[in-house]
Amino acid sequence: MSVNKVILIGNVGKDPDVRYLENNVCVANFTLATTERGYTTQSGVQIPDKTEWHNIVAWRGLAEVAEKYVRKGTQLYIEGKIRTRSWEDQNKIRRYTTEIYVDNMELLGRREASSAPAPAQPQPQSNPAPANTGYNPPVENSSDDDLPF
Numbered sequence: 001m002s003v004n005k006v007i008l009i010g011n012v013g014k015d016p017d018v019r020y021l022e023n024n025v026c027v028a029n030f031t032l033a034t035t036e037r038g039y040t041t042q043s044g045v046q047i048p049d050k051t052e053w054h055n056i057v058a059w060r061g062l063a064e065v066a067e068k069y070v071r072k073g074t075q076l077y078i079e080g081k082i083r084t085r086s087w088e089d090q091n092k093i094r095r096y097t098t099e100i101y102v103d104n105m106e107l108l109g110r111r112e113a114s115s116a117p118a119p120a121q122p123q124p125q126s127n128p129a130p131a132n133t134g135y136n137p138p139v140e141n142s143s144d145d146d147l148p149f
Helices: 060-069
Strands: 006-012 017-020 026-036 050-059 074-088 094-110
Antiparallel strands (some): 006 074
């Protein structure tokens, strides 16, 4: 048995590049930054923040959600699969890229940026969950009577 699953929480690095292919199939490409916070070791050595950039690919309904709601700076939760593909560039050199193909995507918020213009589309009042993603957010229950223990 093998598993190919990635979970990322990060901020979008650029507005999605959205294309419609034949049969009106939508695909969105964008980058997502994840950052591991820096720290200071016991001996006083400063370890800086480390940011990784991920190439994200969303198809069909998830791409349409990205087109409407995802903008540079948006914080996202993404579940997906790692895919590596290769191609030959114009100089006949083999190139590789690693991408995350999205299975589930949740909008977590938008990074505050006073100089950033508002997106063309209105932001939803709640976090939209694309249909059939398999992700069900936890439901808060203030009653302790329903606890199984």
